[in-house]
Amino acid sequence: AQSVAQPEDQVNVAEGNPLTVKCTYSVSGNPYLFWYVQYPNRGLQFLLKYITGDNLVKGSYGFEAEFNKSQTSFHLKKPSALVSDSALYFCAVRHTSNTGKLIFGQGTTLQVKP
Amino acid sequence: NAGVMQNPRHLVRRRGQEARLRCSPMKGHSHVYWYRQLPEEGLKFMVYLQKENIIDESGMPKERFSAEFPKEGPSILRIQQVVRGDSAAYFCASSPPFPGELFFGEGSRLTVL
Numbered sequence: 001a002q003s004v005a006q007p008e009d010q011v012n013v014a015e016g017n018p019l020t021v022k023c024t025y026s027v028s029g030n031p032y033l034f035w036y037v038q039y040p041n042r043g044l045q046f047l048l049k050y051i052t053g054d055n056l057v058k059g060s061y062g063f064e065a066e067f068n069k070s071q072t073s074f075h076l077k078k079p080s081a082l083v084s085d086s087a088l089y090f091c092a093v094r095h096t097s098n099t100g101k102l103i104f105g106q107g108t109t110l111q112v113k114p
Numbered sequence: 115n116a117g118v119m120q121n122p123r124h125l126v127r128r129r130g131q132e133a134r135l136r137c138s139p140m141k142g143h144s145h146v147y148w149y150r151q152l153p154e155e156g157l158k159f160m161v162y163l164q165k166e167n168i169i170d171e172s173g174m175p176k177e178r179f180s181a182e183f184p185k186e187g188p189s190i191l192r193i194q195q196v197v198r199g200d201s202a203a204y205f206c207a208s209s210p211p212f213p214g215e216l217f218f219g220e221g222s223r224l225t226v227l
Contacts, residue, residue, distance in 0.1 A: 100162070
């Protein structure tokens, strides 16, 4: 069965420092991986995806993610965090039943302190 | 191009009442997904629909919950005889016929008193 794990409930980082939000996946076959961000009382906004190709994927708002097949990871990164990046981040994998549905991790709260 | 539209944004019901949540997908999108987010939890898949067809309802509770996506009009998630445990945020997402990412609405927040 497909699954996604986000091992950290919360990540704290100082503004201007690099940030990493971790995600590992379990899926049979080639994974389609996604990152979304959710601000309080809002819907999910798409950040980036990995389908195929270059292992380093660049997305919205300066975020990027690195696909690592051997470690089955897809960590979200940003070189310099902003206070406005504070939000809830979800990693997701597309279900291989080909329905297109996404399976989400539990989410990681990112707190960027000034 | 309007995004995924959900209404109502907030809904309060008493135990035993019915809740109806509506979702209009993005223009050109024919696939609709419903997810539920409980407090302090992630998003759980409920159902996937195309026009007039339920494709995957593996995440739907067996009783009281139903969903439809008629030929005309929005998709509807219906919860009958609501209980306090149904209190949650319900998100709708849509995608084009060859899905990559899903596009989410702002959610409908159901509170059951």
